[in-house]
Amino acid sequence: MQKLLELKDIVKSFGTHRAVDNISLSMHPGEKTVIIGPSGSGKSTLLRAINFLETIDSGSIFFEGHDVGYRQFKGKQVLDKPKIICKLRTQIGMVFQHFNLFPHMTVVENAMEGQVTVLKTTKATAHDVAMSMLEKVGMSEFADRYPSSLSGGQKQRVGIARALSMKPKLMLFDEPTSALDPELVGEVFATIKQLADEGMTMIIVTHNMGFAREVADQVVFMEDGSFLAKGTPNDFFGTQCQDPRIQSFIDRIF
Amino acid sequence: MKTRIEAITRSVVITTLLVLSLFALSAQAATPDPTGLNADALMRKASNIMVTGDLAGAIIIYLQIPAPGPEGDQGQFASSRMQAARLEFAMKNYSAALTVVDELLAVYPHNIEALQFQDSVKEAMMPQWKRLMQDTIKFVPHLLKGSLMTLLLVFFTIIISPIGGLLIALGRIGKFKPVSRLCWFIIWLFRGTPLLLQLFFIYYGLPAIGITLSPIPAALIGLSLNYSAYLAEIIRSGILSIDYGQREAAEAIGMSDWQAMRRIIIPQTYRVILPPVGNEFIALIKDTALVSTIAMVELMRTADQLFNASFNITVLGLAAVIYLLFTTVFTFAFEMLEARVGAYEKR
Ligand SMILES: Nc1ncnc2c1ncn2[C@@H]1O[C@H](COP(=O)(O)OP(=O)(O)OP(=O)(O)O)[C@@H](O)[C@H]1O
Ligand SMILES: [Mg+2]
Numbered sequence: 001m002q003k004l005l006e007l008k009d010i011v012k013s014f015g016t017h018r019a020v021d022n023i024s025l026s027m028h029p030g031e032k033t034v035i036i037g038p039s040g041s042g043k044s045t046l047l048r049a050i051n052f053l054e055t056i057d058s059g060s061i062f063f064e065g066h067d068v069g070y071r072q073f074k075g076k077q078v079l080d081k082p083k084i085i086c087k088l089r090t091q092i093g094m095v096f097q098h099f100n101l102f103p104h105m106t107v108v109e110n111a112m113e114g115q116v117t118v119l120k121t122t123k124a125t126a127h128d129v130a131m132s133m134l135e136k137v138g139m140s141e142f143a144d145r146y147p148s149s150l151s152g153g154q155k156q157r158v159g160i161a162r163a164l165s166m167k168p169k170l171m172l173f174d175e176p177t178s179a180l181d182p183e184l185v186g187e188v189f190a191t192i193k194q195l196a197d198e199g200m201t202m203i204i205v206t207h208n209m210g211f212a213r214e215v216a217d218q219v220v221f222m223e224d225g226s227f228l229a230k231g232t233p234n235d236f237f238g239t240q241c242q243d244p245r246i247q248s249f250i251d252r253i254f
Numbered sequence: 255m256k257t258r259i260e261a262i263t264r265s266v267v268i269t270t271l272l273v274l275s276l277f278a279l280s281a282q283a284a285t286p287d288p289t290g291l292n293a294d295a296l297m298r299k300a301s302n303i304m305v306t307g308d309l310a311g312a313i314i315i316y317l318q319i320p321a322p323g324p325e326g327d328q329g330q331f332a333s334s335r336m337q338a339a340r341l342e343f344a345m346k347n348y349s350a351a352l353t354v355v356d357e358l359l360a361v362y363p364h365n366i367e368a369l370q371f372q373d374s375v376k377e378a379m380m381p382q383w384k385r386l387m388q389d390t391i392k393f394v395p396h397l398l399k400g401s402l403m404t405l406l407l408v409f410f411t412i413i414i415s416p417i418g419g420l421l422i423a424l425g426r427i428g429k430f431k432p433v434s435r436l437c438w439f440i441i442w443l444f445r446g447t448p449l450l451l452q453l454f455f456i457y458y459g460l461p462a463i464g465i466t467l468s469p470i471p472a473a474l475i476g477l478s479l480n481y482s483a484y485l486a487e488i489i490r491s492g493i494l495s496i497d498y499g500q501r502e503a504a505e506a507i508g509m510s511d512w513q514a515m516r517r518i519i520i521p522q523t524y525r526v527i528l529p530p531v532g533n534e535f536i537a538l539i540k541d542t543a544l545v546s547t548i549a550m551v552e553l554m555r556t557a558d559q560l561f562n563a564s565f566n567i568t569v570l571g572l573a574a575v576i577y578l579l580f581t582t583v584f585t586f587a588f589e590m591l592e593a594r595v596g597a598y599e600k601r
Binding site for chain 2 (some may be wrong): 163
């Protein structure tokens with residue numbers, strides 16, 4: 001089966017600091033990858049690079065088999081034209097740690113905005129799609145509320161619905177629950193789990209081991225910009241953990 | 255027939271009586287007055303008393319100067335009555351002053367001085383509120399006509415300057431260096447110099463390089479440029495105050511820079527920038543007064559002209575009231591707008 005996403009030797013530096021250092025990763029459709037790792041290890045930078053919110057220094061990103069997002073210009077690798085980048089982004093949904101909902105729009109307008117403005121769907125169609133996505137995340141009854149009146153967990157579920165409304169092929173979650181009160185984490189994970197069960201391809205950055213274990217096909221442990229270890233949840237959370245660095249990180253978490 | 259003769263006889267009798275009584279009057283005028291002084295002496299005496307400060311005493315003497323007889327007036331009667339009337343006026347005895355002037359007018363009904371004086375006494379006698387109302391009725395139409403031009407200037411500047419301000423702000427934020435520098439320069443120039451100077455420059459200075467503008471375009475250009483520069487800084491800080499996550503969220507669903515700006519960033523700035531923009535627009539209403547210096551006839555200029563012609567302070571008061579009216583309406587309008595625009599945060 002063709003890979004949905006393939007990263008080859010991605011490098012991203014801030015000044016002299018290599019935030020992402022030579023990372024490669026393959027994702028087949030329907031696969032779920034969980035990235036774990038200490039703070040500052042480059043997890044967010046990697047996710048943002050996949051969505052072209054960060055411009056990588058070198059390496060390539062293949063989406064549905066095509067080398068995308070960058071072109072050669074005067075012997076240097078530069079980001080492709082904005083139009084092409086925007087098109088690519090519509091196929092990749094992103095969910096942010098701090099939700100980043102549009103506060104001046106109602107819940108349903110948040111989920112309609114991308115469809116109407118970017119995809120040029122009619123308002124009626126956009127509304128139908130938005131409502132069905134809100135239904136999926138259990139937020140349809142809040143459609144006409146403004147984000148400021150929602151709890152953190154509700155906000156994040158709207159954030160997921162907003163991303164889903166674009167009908168993306170890949171979903172990126174950057175610590176979707178770390179800004180939430182503990183009692184609200186469950187509802188968001190339930191929503192993501194449901195999405196996973198429906199076959200969505202996704203990359204999830206999280207510190208929640210229990211969730212990683214439940215949802216992941218593949219777990220990667222990232223430190224100092226590189227993947228230190230890759231494996232199945234069982235490799236990580238099973239009894240026979242080989243790598244002392246993974247072991248020490250897991251010890252720190254629990 | 256008989257009645258006819260009777261009527262004629264009666265009229266002859268009446269005429270005779272009239273002639274006789276005229277004679278009698280002139281005889282009395284010819285005789286020296288009871289005090290034994292002639293009119294000239296009385297005038298002198300009165301003015302001597304007047305300089306001692308005894309105005310009432312002077313008036314009594316002035317009023318002793320008799321009305322002119324048939325052999326003609328020596329001019330003393332008119333001037334004595336005017337003098338007496340002025341003294342009464344000075345002592346705020348307005349009705350007494352009027353009585354004296356009436357006496358004069360009975361003899362000389364067309365005496366200009368007396369007529370004018372009568373008018374000003376009547377004006378002085380009018381109650382304060384009535385005079386104010388009369389002035390108001392007299393001045394307000396002119397002032398309102400002037401206000402139309404003020405409103406026109408405010409209206410167009412309010413349309414133009416937010417657009418100009420937005421363009422300058424975006425240019426300044428943008429990554430293209432030459433445009434960014436140019437926008438910085440515009441802001442620096444127009445915020446750093448007095449609006450009055452800018453108006454002078456545009457109206458009186460530009461002709462030197464061959465650009466001659468009539469007052470209205472010159473005023474509009476000056477006000478618009480100045481206010482665009484001010485609004486640009488407000489809009490720019492408004493845009494920068496919006497969380498960067500908003501921009502990323504917009505980009506993540508595939509929006510272009512401009513779409514993110516227009517749909518996500520700029521609408522969120524309204525809440526932040528509306529209060530300072532409201533302040534600027536209220537300042538603008540008052541700043542339009544400055545264009546009166548470049549031959550624009552608006553509210554301030556109209557008030558100035560009326561004041562110079564009448565020296566009536568009411569004009570300036572009325573102009574102040576009209577400015578206050580405008581600024582008040584604006585203040586309330588902006589408060590309502592702020593409440594509506596910020597509503598999404600409260601719910
Ligand atoms: N825009 C930036 N400019 C400079 N340095 C940056 C920038 N963004 C990230 N970094 C640095 O890159 C490194 C990786 O950051 P990143 O946010 O990807 O880490 P992370 O794994 O997501 O951490 P966390 O778990 O705290 O979210 C950090 O050292 C960070 O300081
Ligand atoms: Mg992060």
